[in-house]
Amino acid sequence: MSDIEESVLGRRTIQTALSILAAAALIIIFVWSFSFMRNEEAPKALIAVVALVVGIGGIWALFITVDNLVSQMPVRVRDFLRPYVFITPAFLVLLVYIIYPTIRTIYVSFFDYTRGSGAPVNFGLQNYLVILSDPKLLVAFRNNLLWLILVPAFAVSFGLVIAVLVDRIKWESFAKSLIFMPMAISFVGASVIWRFVYYRSLWGSQIGLLNAIVVGLGGDPVGWLRIEPWNNIFLIIIMIWLQTGFAMVILSSAVKGVPASLLEAARIDGAGEVRIFFQVIIPYVASTILTVTTTIVILVLKVFDVVFVMTSGQFNTDVVANMMYNQMFKAGQYGRGAALAVILFIAVIPIMVRNIRSMNQA
Amino acid sequence: MFKKILLVLLAGLVLFALASCGGEEEAESSAAAESAEPAVDYSDNPYTDGEDLSGTTVNIFGAFVDNDAARFEDSMVPFEEATGIDVVYEGSGDFETLITVRAEGGDPPDVAAFPQPGLAADLVRGGYVYDVAEWLGMDYLSQQYNDAWTDLAEIEGIQAGVWYRASIKSLVWYNKPVFEEEGYGIPETWDEMLALSDQMVADGYTPWAIGIESSGATGWVATDWLEDIMLRIHPPEVYDAWVAGEVKFDSPEFREALDYLAEIWFNEDYVLGGREGIVLTPFGDAVTPIAVDPPAALMHRQANFIMGFMPEGGAEVGPTLGFFYLPPIDSAMGRPVLGAGDLLGPMQDRPEVRAVMRYLATGLSTKAWLEQGGFVSPHNDTPLDWYPTDVDRGIAEILAAATTFRFDASDLMPGAVGAGTFWTGMTDYVNDENANLDRILQSIDSSYP
Numbered sequence: 001m002s003d004i005e006e007s008v009l010g011r012r013t014i015q016t017a018l019s020i021l022a023a024a025a026l027i028i029i030f031v032w033s034f035s036f037m038r039n040e041e042a043p044k045a046l047i048a049v050v051a052l053v054v055g056i057g058g059i060w061a062l063f064i065t066v067d068n069l070v071s072q073m074p075v076r077v078r079d080f081l082r083p084y085v086f087i088t089p090a091f092l093v094l095l096v097y098i099i100y101p102t103i104r105t106i107y108v109s110f111f112d113y114t115r116g117s118g119a120p121v122n123f124g125l126q127n128y129l130v131i132l133s134d135p136k137l138l139v140a141f142r143n144n145l146l147w148l149i150l151v152p153a154f155a156v157s158f159g160l161v162i163a164v165l166v167d168r169i170k171w172e173s174f175a176k177s178l179i180f181m182p183m184a185i186s187f188v189g190a191s192v193i194w195r196f197v198y199y200r201s202l203w204g205s206q207i208g209l210l211n212a213i214v215v216g217l218g219g220d221p222v223g224w225l226r227i228e229p230w231n232n233i234f235l236i237i238i239m240i241w242l243q244t245g246f247a248m249v250i251l252s253s254a255v256k257g258v259p260a261s262l263l264e265a266a267r268i269d270g271a272g273e274v275r276i277f278f279q280v281i282i283p284y285v286a287s288t289i290l291t292v293t294t295t296i297v298i299l300v301l302k303v304f305d306v307v308f309v310m311t312s313g314q315f316n317t318d319v320v321a322n323m324m325y326n327q328m329f330k331a332g333q334y335g336r337g338a339a340l341a342v343i344l345f346i347a348v349i350p351i352m353v354r355n356i357r358s359m360n361q362a
Numbered sequence: 363m364f365k366k367i368l369l370v371l372l373a374g375l376v377l378f379a380l381a382s383c384g385g386e387e388e389a390e391s392s393a394a395a396e397s398a399e400p401a402v403d404y405s406d407n408p409y410t411d412g413e414d415l416s417g418t419t420v421n422i423f424g425a426f427v428d429n430d431a432a433r434f435e436d437s438m439v440p441f442e443e444a445t446g447i448d449v450v451y452e453g454s455g456d457f458e459t460l461i462t463v464r465a466e467g468g469d470p471p472d473v474a475a476f477p478q479p480g481l482a483a484d485l486v487r488g489g490y491v492y493d494v495a496e497w498l499g500m501d502y503l504s505q506q507y508n509d510a511w512t513d514l515a516e517i518e519g520i521q522a523g524v525w526y527r528a529s530i531k532s533l534v535w536y537n538k539p540v541f542e543e544e545g546y547g548i549p550e551t552w553d554e555m556l557a558l559s560d561q562m563v564a565d566g567y568t569p570w571a572i573g574i575e576s577s578g579a580t581g582w583v584a585t586d587w588l589e590d591i592m593l594r595i596h597p598p599e600v601y602d603a604w605v606a607g608e609v610k611f612d613s614p615e616f617r618e619a620l621d622y623l624a625e626i627w628f629n630e631d632y633v634l635g636g637r638e639g640i641v642l643t644p645f646g647d648a649v650t651p652i653a654v655d656p657p658a659a660l661m662h663r664q665a666n667f668i669m670g671f672m673p674e675g676g677a678e679v680g681p682t683l684g685f686f687y688l689p690p691i692d693s694a695m696g697r698p699v700l701g702a703g704d705l706l707g708p709m710q711d712r713p714e715v716r717a718v719m720r721y722l723a724t725g726l727s728t729k730a731w732l733e734q735g736g737f738v739s740p741h742n743d744t745p746l747d748w749y750p751t752d753v754d755r756g757i758a759e760i761l762a763a764a765t766t767f768r769f770d771a772s773d774l775m776p777g778a779v780g781a782g783t784f785w786t787g788m789t790d791y792v793n794d795e796n797a798n799l800d801r802i803l804q805s806i807d808s809s810y811p
Contacts (some may be wrong), residue, residue: 115777116461116811117482134456202571202635202643202660224637226793285668312578314789315642329459330578331778332484333811 012072014048019069026062029054059089100347109339115332127339140318143317144347146232147239147303147319152296154240156289159247163255164277176252180245187242187305194238195310198224235317238306243299247292255281294355301348320344363677404446407718416446418714423464424475424704425457433737447714463541465490471707473718475526478773479514480780482705486517492708493520497716498723503592511740512769513703523647523707524723527731530589530757531665531700531770534702535649537657539682540567551690552594556625559632562660570626571659572688573648574641574789581785583645584623584792585772586700587663591619593698594691598766605771608808609668611784613802620791620799622691627792640791646671653683663688665702666757669736681694686751687760702773703740768784783809 023306033054037047066085067231070078107125111120131137162179166172182190199208211221217341258281266276280290304321311317320340328337339354404416431453432625432788438449454460458481461474465485478484485650494515495503503512503521511525534555536736540546544565548610549555559569574583592601596615603609606618630636634651635643651658661670672683691699708715721727724743731737735750737790738758751756761767772780783806791797 084426114484115481116486116488118488133779168798200638200642202573202639202647204654223642224639309577312580314580314786317792326782327778331776331782331811332462333778 016072022065022173071126105338109342113335119330127335139316145302150236152293155243156246156247160251165253181244185244191306191309254285258284268323375598407444415714417450418716421471422451422473423471425477431778433731470491472710472715474703483517486522491522495521507558515771523705524787525703526706527704528738529665529702533685535659535662537652548686549689551689560600563631569635571651571662572640573643573645575644581789584788588619589771590700591622598691605774675764698766699764703772
């Protein structure tokens with residue numbers, strides 16, 4: 001009896017020791033591979049192989065070993081520790097790539113810090129004062145607000161209407177894929193396409209789509225991108241074009257979930273199609289509409305690419321993210337750029353909080 | 363199933379990694395083959411002080427890409443053959459951002475090719491750039507370069523590098539056939555140029571094609587014009603004081619320059635497309651109207667690099683397009699030339715890096731590129747007969763005949779101004795007829811960091 005107990009205990013000790021050894025070996029491999037991958041002399045192919053093997057296999061091995069190690073512990077400790085084993089690596093990655101940069105950005109925004117200056121100096125509010133006294137920031141705020149209201153409103157409305165309409169036609173999937181297609185294009189790619197749509201030739205025939213139509217109808221070519229304040233709307237249209245497909249696909253599946261019996265009952269009760277749309281379909285898919293809207297709102301708050309490619313913020317089309325880029329990378333004013341990032345960050349917080357709350361409720 | 367997919371994915375990734383590295387391995391093996399050739403005496407050359415540094419490598423990081431990168435590499439071949447040092451060039455369109463990241467991240471290249479001295483100045487202040495005068499001696503640099511160039515390379519008391527490529531901005535390109543047909547002469551003064559413009563309008567032509575759009579850099583064409591005008595109405599000292607921020611933007615000196623600009627730019631008869639054409643036309647497309655047949659405009663002021671933007675299958679520089687020196691306004695100011703250049707600054711100190719810097723200070727280091735055309739060398743020892751065409755030679759002669767040479771002011775000003783408010787302010791001024799000029803000028807002045 002005691003022999004068996006002893007042997008079980010012995011096996012356990014050996015297993016624990018093995019797990020600890022394996023974990024230590026893994027750590028050594030990680031450290032070694034890190035310095036190896038930084039070595040410029042090593043052949044590139046070997047570095048790639050090491051990165052793949054250690055990166056993918058290593059994480060698997062780490063999870064299995066540590067999980068094994070935890071399994072050796074007494075039941076209570078085991079249950080307590082196991083979740084942390086799985087969450088710690090993800091949390092560490094978040095810490096390094098999101099939380100640390102956020103804190104660092106907030107820190108830098110209170111200092112004079114420019115390209116080549118070495119380290120941040122002179123604590124104070126100077127960056128915020130300079131930025132908030134810039135009349136262009138007000139314009140950028142106005143533009144951000146325009147984006148924030150118009151893009152979700154139109155993208156979701158169009159998406160919903162299209163989702164309901166195509167639900168009843170034969171070539172539904174074809175129509176849907178046409179509208180979904182812009183989603184596959186990057187923001188920069190889409191902007192380049194729309195630059196041609198709005199293009200105004202200096203001489204000769206108008207190669208821009210809109211101006212070709214205008215001239216074809218006997219008008220004079222128009223410089224679309226400099227008509228204020230409509231140029232903002234012309235940029236916003238690009239984002240609506242890009243996002244309608246996304247809204248449509250999500251809403252389409254929600255619309256398909258509306259029970260046919262409910263629709264039939266409404267019809268029998270004498271409701272017209274318009275009334276059914278507003279009083280049956282919309283209430284039924286309301287939660288999906290909310291989700292799609294917040295997703296697009298968060299995307300629009302960060303809008304940068306479209307403005308950067310189309311106008312670079314000229315002609316009063318600037319947005320906060322583009323101003324931040326200009327301060328950071330064109331002017332080399334890291335402090336001011338960080339201050340703008342903080343302002344943008346503060347603006348995003350309420351929406352993020354709302355989103356996380358509704359996610360937790362769901 | 364899952365394991366199979368994982369395996370296939372892994373195999374694919376490994377194959378991809380191998381394939382993408384294949385090129386470099388080949389390069390390595392061919393380099394190995396070269397060094398196996400019969401021994402050459404690598405110590406007998408003007409660059410390495412009699413040392414044999416063969417087998418070492420120098421990395422140069424710059425903003426030349428595509429064709430320019432290949433031509434730069436070609437022009438390094440004479441050095442590589444003489445010394446056995448391998449010069450590896452790496453180019454990136456995001457040079458401005460990456461060089462700062464690399465320097466501050468502790469991974470600077472051996473040599474950086476700065477397209478703007480303002481950027482170099484930022485890094486010099488951070489202590490990332492070595493003094494070439496200390497390595498090569500000021501006497502050698504003065505012998506290789508005009509004083510104007512060595513003065514420009516002096517940043518924070520050190521020679522922050524050697525000049526490699528010069529860009530001459532004070533040029534007006536014109537449509538030759540129309541000039542010949544109508545008997546237009548080349549204007550020798552600003553007033554003659556305005557009279558010629560009036561004559562063209564009277565004859566039913568549009569004199570000027572101007573475009574300042576350049577995405578994130580929109581406005582630089584306007585600042586180039588203003589810099590050229592500043593040099594033509596004020597002595598160089600005023601220009602230098604303006605660059606240094608001592609003469610304000612909101613000053614009579616700068617406002618006078620704006621008046622000269624407005625006289626041409628805001629005359630709807632003079633400029634193709636008017637204000638709208640100016641702000642919406644990409645600078646590279648703005649040369650096309652003078653190069654097509656029949657031309658839509660007759661004159662275009664732009665630096666020599668614009669030759670690379672001429673429409674394909676259209677006009678050629680030489681038979682269809684000519685150029686003349688942007689004429690003086692005040693004869694007392696002589697013949698000033700506005701230009702720019704690429705400054706190659708060392709960021710590591712090793713014997714082979716010093717040798718490369720010595721080579722880059724010679725005209726020979728530009729020969730292969732120069733022979734391809736569209737390139738002007740700032741070196742004193744570059745003979746004019748190396749230039750492949752009369753156009754290139756003519757531009758080089760304009761540089762040689764300059765009484766004053768000044769660097770593009772917006773490149774010398776702090777980034778917040780020179781690559782920021784100066785560009786955007788002038789774009790606002792050109793774009794909006796009702797723009798509040800006082801406020802624009804004051805906001806440029808207040809943006810000095």
